[in-house]
Amino acid sequence: MDEVKVVVAHSERVTLRVGDVFLKVDGDPARLDAEAEAMAAAPVPTAPILWRQPSVIAFGALPGRALGRLGEPSPASPAAWAAAGAAVRTLHDAPLPKRPGRRADSLVRAELESECELLVAKGLLPADLVARNRAVAEAAFRPFTPVFAHGDLQLSHVFTDGDRVTGVLDWSEAGHGDPMFDLATLTLGHEERLADLLAGYGPAADLAAIRAWWSLRSLLNVRWLAEHGFDPFAPGCEVDVLRSRMHSPAS
Incomplete structure (x- = not known):
């Protein structure tokens, strides 16, 4: 009998794995609609959609394994990271989807200011650490040309087999977005793999913006x-x- 494993769970959504089937339950069915639409438009491999209900969507498992997990060394080879970079570039070069997405604007700036104050006031982080990263984060607030962005491109969402990308998961945040946000999300906590990723992604990466998004x-x-x-x-x-970021360049 297959076990039911909780992949992620919080108040907005839950993802479960039962054998080779993943079930995503979302309190907002519109997010599942947007996810299915983004997957259909994406020019990169995605998980097969097995069936849908108003608040539940079922995906088939992807072959290979994820690039890694936050907090653990990535088991993937430099070639696998380069392949992931090439896949992200293919996505970013695709026609824009209908859905607007995440961007650094005045609302995000206001949210950041409030969050920095709370982090210090609640004693979660020291003031100097917050101030330094707030300064680094400023580089995210810059003009950019929106692309077809995944929007939540965690390394656990990208699967490879050898040097081939077999699929990308979790398109619930996909839409118009900052290409450097995707690159930063994929390398968060794995700065040492950025060069491998960019070897496949190609030119035009803004390193200051990537570092800014890590902090932001x-x-x-x-x-x-x-x-x-x-x-x-x-x-x-x-x-x-x-x-x-405490002892690294701000840009």
């Missing part, structure tokens, strides 16, 4: 993760990402 994403996520049963203080995770 981590600052915005630390408190939420801590309050929802995750551990951003675990080795290699968000707080370590913030600490790594």
Whole structure:
């Protein structure tokens, strides 16, 4: 009998694995509609959709294995990372989808300012660590040309077999977006693999913006993760990402 494994669970959505089938349950059915639409439009391999109900979607498992997990060394080869970079570039070069997506704008800036104040006031992070990463994060607030962005391109969402990308999971945040956000999300906590990724992605990567998104994403996520049963203080995770900026270039 196949066991039911909880892949991720929080108040907005739950993803379960039963054998070779993944079930995603979302409190907002519109997100599942948007995810299915993005998967259909994406010019890269995705998981097969087996069936859908209003608040549930079932996916088939992907061959190969994920590039890795946050907080753990990536088992993937440089060639696999380069293949992932090439796949991301193919996505970014595709026609824009209908759905608007994530971007760094005045609303995100206001959210960041508020979150930085809370992180210090609640004693979650020291003021100097927050201030340094807030300064680094400023480079994300820049003009850019929107692309077809995945929007949540964690390395556990990209599967490879050898040097071939077999599929990309979790398209619920896909839409118009900053290409550097995708690259930063994929290498969060794995800065040492950025060169391998960019070998496949090609030119036009903005390193300052990638570093900025590492800081910005981590600052915005630390408190939420801590309050929802995750551990951003675990080795290699968000707080370590913030600490790594203390003695590195701001741009």
